[in-house]
Amino acid sequence: MLSMTxxxxxxxxxxxxxxxxxxxxxxYWNTPAPLKIPTMPAPTTHRGVAFRIFREVAFFESLFKxxxxxWIFGYIFHVAxxxxxxxxxxxxQEPVWGIIALIQPIGMYAGFAMMAGLAALLFRxxxxxxxRYISRPSDYLMLVLLMAIVASGYGMQYxxxxxxxxxxxxxxxxxxxxxxxxPSNPYLLVHLGLVSFLMIIFPISKLxxxxxxxxSPTRNQVDNAREKRHLAPWAAKLDEGRDR
Amino acid sequence: MADxxxxxxxxFLQTPCMQPGAMDHSSPFVAAPQHNTDLGFPGELVxxxxxxxxxxxxxxLDKNRALKVFMDxxxxxxxxxxxxxxxxxxxxxxxxxVARQDLLRKVYRRHFTVVGKYxxxxxxxxxxxxxxxxxxxxxxxxxxxxxxxxxxxxxxxDTAEISMAARDIxxxxxxxxxxxxxxxxxxxxxxxxxxxxxxALADTLEGLEEDIEEDTGVAVKLPLDQKGADILLVTPSxxxxxxxxxxxxxxxxxxxxxxxxxxxxxxYASEAANFAMFIGSYEQMKEVAExxxxxxxxxxxxxxxxxxxxxxxRVAYSFWNTLAGPFDFLDPNxxxxxxxxxxxxDLLEAGKLNxxxxxxxxxxxxxxxSCNVSRASRMGDKPGGQYEIPRAVIKAVCNNYVDMSPETIxxxxxxxxGGGGLLTDDLMELxxxxxxxxxxxxxxxxxxxxxxxxxxxxxxxxxxxxxVMPYYGMGMDDxxxxxxxxxxxxxxxxxxxxxxxxxxxxxxxxxxxxxxTEQNNETAAG
Numbered sequence: 001m002l003s004m005t006x007x008x009x010x011x012x013x014x015x016x017x018x019x020x021x022x023x024x025x026x027x028y029w030n031t032p033a034p035l036k037i038p039t040m041p042a043p044t045t046h047r048g049v050a051f052r053i054f055r056e057v058a059f060f061e062s063l064f065k066x067x068x069x070x071w072i073f074g075y076i077f078h079v080a081x082x083x084x085x086x087x088x089x090x091x092x093q094e095p096v097w098g099i100i101a102l103i104q105p106i107g108m109y110a111g112f113a114m115m116a117g118l119a120a121l122l123f124r125x126x127x128x129x130x131x132r133y134i135s136r137p138s139d140y141l142m143l144v145l146l147m148a149i150v151a152s153g154y155g156m157q158y159x160x161x162x163x164x165x166x167x168x169x170x171x172x173x174x175x176x177x178x179x180x181x182x183p184s185n186p187y188l189l190v191h192l193g194l195v196s197f198l199m200i201i202f203p204i205s206k207l208x209x210x211x212x213x214x215x216s217p218t219r220n221q222v223d224n225a226r227e228k229r230h231l232a233p234w235a236a237k238l239d240e241g242r243d244r
Numbered sequence: 245m246a247d248x249x250x251x252x253x254x255x256f257l258q259t260p261c262m263q264p265g266a267m268d269h270s271s272p273f274v275a276a277p278q279h280n281t282d283l284g285f286p287g288e289l290v291x292x293x294x295x296x297x298x299x300x301x302x303x304x305l306d307k308n309r310a311l312k313v314f315m316d317x318x319x320x321x322x323x324x325x326x327x328x329x330x331x332x333x334x335x336x337x338x339x340x341x342v343a344r345q346d347l348l349r350k351v352y353r354r355h356f357t358v359v360g361k362y363x364x365x366x367x368x369x370x371x372x373x374x375x376x377x378x379x380x381x382x383x384x385x386x387x388x389x390x391x392x393x394x395x396x397x398x399x400x401x402d403t404a405e406i407s408m409a410a411r412d413i414x415x416x417x418x419x420x421x422x423x424x425x426x427x428x429x430x431x432x433x434x435x436x437x438x439x440x441x442x443x444a445l446a447d448t449l450e451g452l453e454e455d456i457e458e459d460t461g462v463a464v465k466l467p468l469d470q471k472g473a474d475i476l477l478v479t480p481s482x483x484x485x486x487x488x489x490x491x492x493x494x495x496x497x498x499x500x501x502x503x504x505x506x507x508x509x510x511x512y513a514s515e516a517a518n519f520a521m522f523i524g525s526y527e528q529m530k531e532v533a534e535x536x537x538x539x540x541x542x543x544x545x546x547x548x549x550x551x552x553x554x555x556x557x558r559v560a561y562s563f564w565n566t567l568a569g570p571f572d573f574l575d576p577n578x579x580x581x582x583x584x585x586x587x588x589x590d591l592l593e594a595g596k597l598n599x600x601x602x603x604x605x606x607x608x609x610x611x612x613x614s615c616n617v618s619r620a621s622r623m624g625d626k627p628g629g630q631y632e633i634p635r636a637v638i639k640a641v642c643n644n645y646v647d648m649s650p651e652t653i654x655x656x657x658x659x660x661x662g663g664g665g666l667l668t669d670d671l672m673e674l675x676x677x678x679x680x681x682x683x684x685x686x687x688x689x690x691x692x693x694x695x696x697x698x699x700x701x702x703x704x705x706x707x708x709x710x711x712v713m714p715y716y717g718m719g720m721d722d723x724x725x726x727x728x729x730x731x732x733x734x735x736x737x738x739x740x741x742x743x744x745x746x747x748x749x750x751x752x753x754x755x756x757x758x759x760x761t762e763q764n765n766e767t768a769a770g
Contacts, residue, residue: 024316027312031305031306031307031309031312032307033308033309033310034308034526035563035566037620039391039400039402039620040618040621040622040630041622041627041628041655042627043627044627056400062395062397062400063396063398065395066398067322067323070323074321128322129262130262130322130325130326130337131321131322133337134320134343134346135320136320136366136367136368137365137366137367138359139320141366204357204358204359208316209398209399212399213317213398213399215309215313216310216313216314216399216401217309217310217313217400218394218400219399219400223622223627225561225566226579228565229569229570230566232307238527238530
């Protein structure tokens with residue numbers, strides 16, 4: 001029963017996550033950008049734009065220019081989370097890739113860094129007047145949700161250890177559409193429940209900043225307006241009926 | 245208009261404490277019905293305005309990727325909260341870029357997102373009430389669309405795009421702003437923001453020709469509607485009469501004269517400014533831009549050069565090709581369009597202008613990067629040319645030049661406080677307070693480096709500064725045009741007078757006069 005419930009939840013979450021995110025990306029992709037609006041100075045080549053977006057995604061370049069504290073906290077949190085997510089790949093593969101095996105010990109520490117980054121961001125949200133002014137309940141709850149996911153993960157390590165092999169067997173089973181028994185460790189159940197919840201809300205929340213950064217016209221447009229005419233399909237219709 | 249206190253200038257720029265409601269009274273005059281209907285918008289607030297506003301928002305979301313992505317992407321990190329000059333100058337939290345965006349975003353969330361529909365409080369989603377519409381009108385007219393926030397946003401969210409969308413929605417429900425809409429009506433009818441008809445324009449240009457000849461002894465022409473000229477000059481109409489703008493126009497005329505090119509102004513398209521950008525209307529912006537296309541074709545010119553104007557250069561550089569292109573009837577050997585600073589800089593680099601820098605020795609200059617030039621366009625063929633070229637021009641004609649503090653220039657430049665359709669007397673308090681960050685940076689170089697004057701290449705910046713600088717204890721003449729500096733230093737071929745007085749030693753004043761003539765002939769032939 002428990003295994004069935006979590007298996008269904010996991011499938012549902014995956015479906016909503018991929019479907020919702022796919023739909024969002026589809027709408028971004030299909031909405032035209034009628035004018036050239038890169039924030040200048042901007043690269044004059046496509047390669048330059050790719051590099052600009054890479055710097056934005058890999059180093060949070062604009063945020064670094066803006067505010068060193070937010071950058072430090074945000075960067076620690078995101079990099080640590082990336083390591084933690086990579087570390088979890090081992091539950092979905094057999095044999096485990098060499099690189100994933102290699103980062104296992106780092107991933108354990110990364111969880112603490114992730115927690116520290118989140119705590120600092122949450123503290124900022126309360127402590128800085130300007131940031132408190134712009135915060136809504138969902139902004140706090142998103143941080144709390146992520147912290148609860150990390151905490152429940154560590155619960156399995158330090159409070160009530162879980163049968164890792166059984167968890168892995170369950171996950172590998174899901175990938176073959178086969179439901180195997182899931183250990184009933186409370187931390188594990190909370191952990192998986194919250195992760196599923198996070199996946200479900202991803203496409204309908206501010207977590208859309210992840211795909212959004214790739215579609216931001218101020219960052220992904222080439223500065224070549226004088227050389228190349230840029231015309232949206234709906235705008236092209238306005239040219240019809242022009243004398244010459 | 246309430247009385248207000250001019251912000252104090254200190255030793256450095258400070259982020260103010262929040263003062264909720266500090267600018268709640270600031271609201272520009274609402275357009276008269278005629279101003280709106282002239283542009284095809286409803287004259288007055290329509291009955292079902294809430295429904296219509298949401299409908300228009302939906303249309304814009306489908307037409308403009310930027311708006312759609314920006315509505316979703318914000319994580320409320322706070323990076324932008326201390327970046328807006330209006331927030332720094334007023335302390336009103338609704339002038340923090342993210343808070344300004346949220347005025348629109350809360351309606352977006354309410355009507356276009358799942359969570360906003362069912363759990364509005366959780367994400368701050370709200371219906372568009374009369375109170376919120378009032379806030380839209382007030383605070384989307386406290387954004388000069390300068391894009392400074394977009395530089396610092398980790399997702400590149402540009403509040404300018406959002407305030408343009410909000411103004412467009414308000415226009416579509418009959419709540420237009422008087423200043424912009426009235427001016428656009430004049431452009432459609434007469435061809436320029438001032439409503440200056442052809443005879444008045446001709447008169448003005450003739451007067452300037454006489455002034456130049458009286459000053460220099462050289463007959464420099466400012467041609468109007470001259471068919472077959474090589475170059476069409478499109479410049480903000482303020483250049484025809486306002487100070488210090490007109491001194492810049494005299495500078496362009498002298499440069500064209502020395503370059504030996506034929507050029508003309510068009511009375512049909514006698515305006516570089518395009519206020520349709522401020523109200524976020526693609527269609528209006530296109531209509532204004534098409535006038536320039538038509539003028540260029542009717543006059544049969546080969547090139548278009550744009551005078552000193554910030555948002556006009558954004559529209560020209562970034563949008564003209566889209567709105568009114570392709571300009572395949574112009575000479576492809578030159579940039580289409582070309583900025584007057586690019587034009588002058590090419591001549592200076594080639595040594596084709598005879599410059600006497602000492603004519604500007606009574607000044608120590610600094611340069612105000614105009615927001616639309618800095619963050620929304622380019623000059624030259626390399627990114628950042630929009631910073632280097634105007635500075636190169638100034639340094640080529642002045643001996644004394646100092647930059648302001650690095651975080652307040654180039655891509656981090658502060659708006660003058662009057663851009664984006666806010667250069668109107670009914671927003672004087674906002675304009676004075678919004679100028680504070682720039683005034684602070686200027687104050688520092690005046691104190692530390694003996695700067696006396698600030699140069700700019702934007703008609704709005706120049707008008708704004710000459711009006712607000714006195715509030716900060718500076719002179720209204722302390723703002724100058726870049727081409728005014730060029731004009732001061734440029735020694736015309738055959739020039740016999742300076743400021744109407746005979747030049748004492750013509751040889752010394754014009755050491756390269758002969759050489760210059762030869763080169764000019766070459767240019768004319770080429």
